[in-house]
Amino acid sequence: MEFMQPATWSEALAMKAAHPEATPIAGGTDVMVGLNLDHGRPESIIDLTRIRELGEWGSDDGWLRIGAGVTYTKLIDELGDRLPGLAMASRTVGSPQIRNRGTVGGNLGTASPAGDAHPPLLAADAQVELASATGTRRVPVREFFTGPKQTTMRKDELIAAFLVEPAAGPQQFSKVGTRNAMVIAVCSFALALDPARRRVGTGIGSAGPTPLRATEAERFLEGVLDEQGSWDRRTRVSEAAVTRFGELVASAARPIDDVRGTAAYRRHALSVLARRCFTWAWAAA
Numbered sequence: 001m002e003f004m005q006p007a008t009w010s011e012a013l014a015m016k017a018a019h020p021e022a023t024p025i026a027g028g029t030d031v032m033v034g035l036n037l038d039h040g041r042p043e044s045i046i047d048l049t050r051i052r053e054l055g056e057w058g059s060d061d062g063w064l065r066i067g068a069g070v071t072y073t074k075l076i077d078e079l080g081d082r083l084p085g086l087a088m089a090s091r092t093v094g095s096p097q098i099r100n101r102g103t104v105g106g107n108l109g110t111a112s113p114a115g116d117a118h119p120p121l122l123a124a125d126a127q128v129e130l131a132s133a134t135g136t137r138r139v140p141v142r143e144f145f146t147g148p149k150q151t152t153m154r155k156d157e158l159i160a161a162f163l164v165e166p167a168a169g170p171q172q173f174s175k176v177g178t179r180n181a182m183v184i185a186v187c188s189f190a191l192a193l194d195p196a197r198r199r200v201g202t203g204i205g206s207a208g209p210t211p212l213r214a215t216e217a218e219r220f221l222e223g224v225l226d227e228q229g230s231w232d233r234r235t236r237v238s239e240a241a242v243t244r245f246g247e248l249v250a251s252a253a254r255p256i257d258d259v260r261g262t263a264a265y266r267r268h269a270l271s272v273l274a275r276r277c278f279t280w281a282w283a284a285a
């Protein structure tokens with residue numbers, strides 16, 4: 001196996017152009033598990049850990065631009081106040097050791113339907129910045145996932161960063177697993193409320209071939225909050241409306257039966273998670 005270790009971003013992009021089949025490695029918390037379990041043996045690996053800017057974040061025209069190599073720990077510590085939904089999800093990832101190594105870029109790269117960073121990124125309408133030796137493009141995260149572990153990323157591209165606006169209102173994330181830590185989600189849900197734009201954002205994890213948005217549920221809740229003038233006055237939202245929101249989230253899921261849970265359980269759990277997330281978020285608003 002060839003092991004390449006670029007020192008700069010342009011070197012990394014040139015290596016990926018010359019070796020499109022090469023597997024990039026960041027924290028290695030997915031790649032090394034695959035190697036150890038002999039799920040495949042890449043001919044070559046490009047280690048991205050020496051590229052300083054991948055581990056940095058900054059502001060870009062009102063957005064936060066966060067390098068693909070920023071770890072969960074760094075994100076929680078440095079951006080938890082601006083990205084509370086993503087920070088909540090990050091706190092549920094693995095263990096402290098995994099959060100110290102694992103990166104959101106790696107979560108996007110693996111593109112597992114159960115990746116915990118995906119629902120809050122969907123709810124916040126984030127973008128993924130992809131780069132190759134020939135240029136850079138930004139893809140809305142809702143268009144990034146094309147199937148289980150499949151994305152729109154080309155073989156000559158790397159994930160440079162993801163971009164997300166600082167939270168403009170309350171955000172929540174909730175996950176069901178067989179225990180509290182070190183567990184793959186049975187299903188998960190993220191919610192982002194933006195009172196100024198009167199916008200509701202959602203993200204569903206581990207209940208479909210890709211992470212999903214519940215767009216009908218979003219429009220329904222926006223309508224309810226508009227109709228009641230609740231965005232401004234923060235009035236109580238009826239139990240019936242919250243229940244309907246949960247039902248619409250559940251119906252947007254496309255779950256399967258597998259070792260972690262049945263499709264029916266996932267739908268039920270999602271309706272509960274959606275109701276809870278909204279109730280918590282509305283209380284915070």
Ligand SMILES: Cc1cc2nc3c(=O)[nH]c(=O)nc-3n(C[C@H](O)[C@H](O)[C@H](O)COP(=O)(O)OP(=O)(O)OC[C@H]3O[C@@H](n4cnc5c(N)ncnc54)[C@H](O)[C@@H]3O)c2cc1C
Pocket residue numbers: 023024025026027028029030031032033048068069092093094095098101102103104105106107108109110114115116117157158159160182183184185
């Ligand atoms: C014990 C354990 C517990 C875990 N618990 C959770 C959990 O609770 N929730 C969860 O979501 N995940 C969990 N994971 C999975 C893993 O930690 C996450 O998916 C993590 O985000 C992967 O990040 P990484 O930097 O380690 O990625 P790596 O393993 O380095 O890479 C992952 C994938 O992304 C690609 N990649 C990495 N960086 C780039 C880049 N810049 N450009 C293009 N492709 C890139 C790699 O080629 C690979 O395909 C767990 C893993 C372990 C071992």
